Amino acid sequence: MSLNALSTSTAGLAATQAAINIVSQNVANAGTAGYVRRTLTPVAVGPNNSGVATGTITRSFDAAALKQLRLETSGAAYTATRAEITGQLDALYGTPGSSSSLDGTLNTFTQSLQELSANPTSAAARSTVLGNASALASQINGAASTVQNLRTGVESQLGADTTAAGALLKSIASLNGRIQNTSNDSALADFQDQRDQAINSLSSYMDVKTVTQSDGTISVMTQSGATLVDRSNAATLSFDGRGTLNAGSTYSTDPTQRTVGTVTATLAGGGRIDLGEPGVLRSGSLAAGFELRDQTLPQAQRQLDDLAAGLATALTNTSTTGTLSSGATTISVGAMKPGNTLTFPVTDTAGTVRNVTLVASATSSGKIVPAAQTTDANGLTLTFDASAGPTGYATAIQAAFATFSADPASAAYKLPPLGVTPGPAASTSATLTLTAGGKVAAAATASVSAVSATDLNTGNPSIALFVDGNANALYTGSFDNGSQLTGFAQRITVNNSISASPSALTATSATDTSASGARAQKLFVALTSTPTTFSSSSGIGGVSAPYSTSVVGFAQDIIAAQGAASANAASLNDSQQTALSTAQGRFAAGAGVNVDQEMSNLIALQNAYGANARVLSAARDMLNQLLQI
Incomplete structure (x- = not known):
């Protein structure tokens, strides 16, 4: 015993x-x-x-608590990244209604037009209009440049996050190897702690899930299923950053078309995964960075581009509406410059009304304009060669329809056969009857530039007060050398010809240059109350159809939309940070x-x-x- x-x-x-x-x-x-x-x-x-x-x-x-902690860590990093950038974006436009805000500067400009209309002979009033116009253009320039600076900053941060995440993957794989070859219980527990901590840190960059193997190692995958660590093998992450971004920098799954960086995971077997492709990463700072760089900030750029385009075209373009009869529409249009448009709604074979927009071009006919570059992303936008003038419009439009019909991509639009019948035509105008198998749903409309950047009298009261800073060119929205709209917010400026001859602002008519307040008053009305069509891609007023409002109203809508987006992002981040704190407390209670x-x-x-x-x-x-x- x-x-x-x-x-x-x-x-x-x-x-x-x-x-x-x-x-x-x-x-x-x-x-x-x-x-x-x-x-x-x-x-x-x-x-x-x-x-x-x-x-x-x-x-x-508690394994469940650990899983929840990682999910909340990813979510918190995602919302924090978005809240920070959307907050900075909102700050660009200033406090709504203040004199220094975007809408305040625009209001100051329109008020000076009204004051000029009351004092047309005042040289000081004309100078004030030009000064306020220049200040407005400069504010739009600065806001758009800041948007691209934010994108460039996000691009840089994506590179830094990729480096950090790649180092964590290697650490996890190395710890897997140590755990697999360790028999000492105390050392094993230390390695497991280190591995869990590395995975927790990784979850702040991307949404991950883990699978424990029979040998004690852990496989790490994204929530979408891309395997990044398998036992002691880790994917290598690389980021091909492009430095300074501009309004034309975009993501594409086609590497030859992509002009921004992406994260590539190279697997041990040589396979490659593009983690920047939409849907691969769903949370974490990397997912937020891709969303901000490729969606949120480009949409902000588009809003500013549309505002700049609205400012320019509201003062230069005239709109014409045709007639509708027996499912066809007839309209008379003047000489169209590249970028001017002719639009008619058509009921497609699925019963949906779809806008067909013809864009005048000097170089191409029948080219389908990418949806993201158009006013109506759900419609069809085709170019037609308008170089022969109004007498050749019918022939050029019919040729564009034929080219479109022969394109395999035309099937996706489900449109009935499109056609055009010529009416009377002269060197200055043409009458066209547009058909679509009796399915034209409403009368056609045309938007045509009535002026040039140098002739300040023709087209009165229209005037090219705002132009494209590239060679002081008239803004028309042309697609001949790429989309003129893309990046226009950075280039909009006051017309040099008007700066040199301010009296044009008060010219009575095209033939009478004596001072009158009528022109300034009509410019005021064009900006404050005349409806202008803005792109559905701007996200203002919905994304399914073009949005119509005044230029001043659109500026106010931009500020309101960005303010709401910032507030929503901040609220979501507050909620997510609370959820993370709760998850941390739950895990700490057990571990x-x-x-x-x-x-x-x-x-x-x-x-x-x-x-x-x-x-x-x-x-x-x-x-x-x-x-x-």
Whole structure:
């Protein structure tokens, strides 16, 4: 009995001492980030479980809480990144209604037009109009440049995040290898802590999920299923940043068309995954960066481009509406410059009304303009060669329809056969009847530039007050050398010809240059109350159809939309940060070290240690008595 007691108490002392060491380690690491509380569970051994062994060291944590923590970490990084950039974007436009805000500057400009209409002979009033126009153009220039600076900053941050995420993947793979080859329980737990901490850090960059393998290693994948770590093999991440971005910098799945950087994951087997492709990453700072760079900020650029285009065309273009009869529409149009448009709604074969827009061109006919560059992303926009003038419009439009019909892409539009019948035509105008198998849904409309950048009288009251800074050119929205709209907000400026001859602002008519307030008043009306069509791609008023409002109204809508987006992003971020804090607390409750609890455990272990020691002492005394017999 005493020999068994001696063996049992000795094993008990060893097991208790090991448990005390674990408690001491827990207490010592109570404040260590990523440390998970250890426990030691002794196991019974020997005949009839008469003995005890030290057992194994295990990490005490809630796996579900850890999974939730990683999801919330990804979400919090995503919302924080978006909230920061949308807040900066909102600040670009100033406080709504203030004199320095975008709408305030526009209002100051329109008010000066009204004042000029009341004082047409005042040289000071004309100078004020030009000064306010220049200030408005400069503010739009600056806002658009800042949008691209934000995009460039996001591009740079994507590169830094890619480097950090790639290092974490390598660390996770390396720790997998160590865990696979480690038999020491204490070292194993340390490696597992380090690996979990690395995965937690990785989740702030991208949404990840893990799968535990039978050998103790962990595979790491994105939520969309792309495997980034498999045992001791990690994907290599690279980012081909493009430096400074501009309004024309866009993402494409075609590497030859892409003009921004993307994250490429090169797998151990040589396979490559484009993590920048929409849908591959769904959360984390990388996903937020791609969304901001490729969607949010380009839409802000488009809003400013549309505002600039509206400012220019509201003062230069005249609109004409045709007639509708028996499912066909007839309209008379003047000489069209490249970029001027002719639009007629058609009911497609699915019963949906779709706008067909013909864009005058000097170089091409029948080219389908990419939806993102058009006013109506759900319509069809075709170019037609208008270089022959009004007498050739019918022939050129019919040729454009024929080219479109032969294009395999035309099937997606589900349009009935399109046609045009010529009417009377002269060098200055043409009458056209547009058909679509009796499915024309409304009368055609045309928007034609009535002026030039240098002739300040023809077209009166229209005038090219705002022009494209590239060679002081008239803005028409041409597609002949790429989209003139793209980046126009950076280029809009006051016409040099008007700056040199301010009296043109008050010219009575094309033939009478005496001062009159009529022209300034009509320019005021054109900006403040005349409806102008803005692109559905701007996201203002919905994304399914073009949006019609005044130029001043559109500026106000931009500010309101950005303010609402910033407020929503901030609110979402606040909610997500609360969710992250809750997840951290839940995980810490199961995995963290409670010093009070550890002290209580230590007292119990000390008592157990004392009991085993007393058994050992009693056994020693019995043996001494036996030896003395």
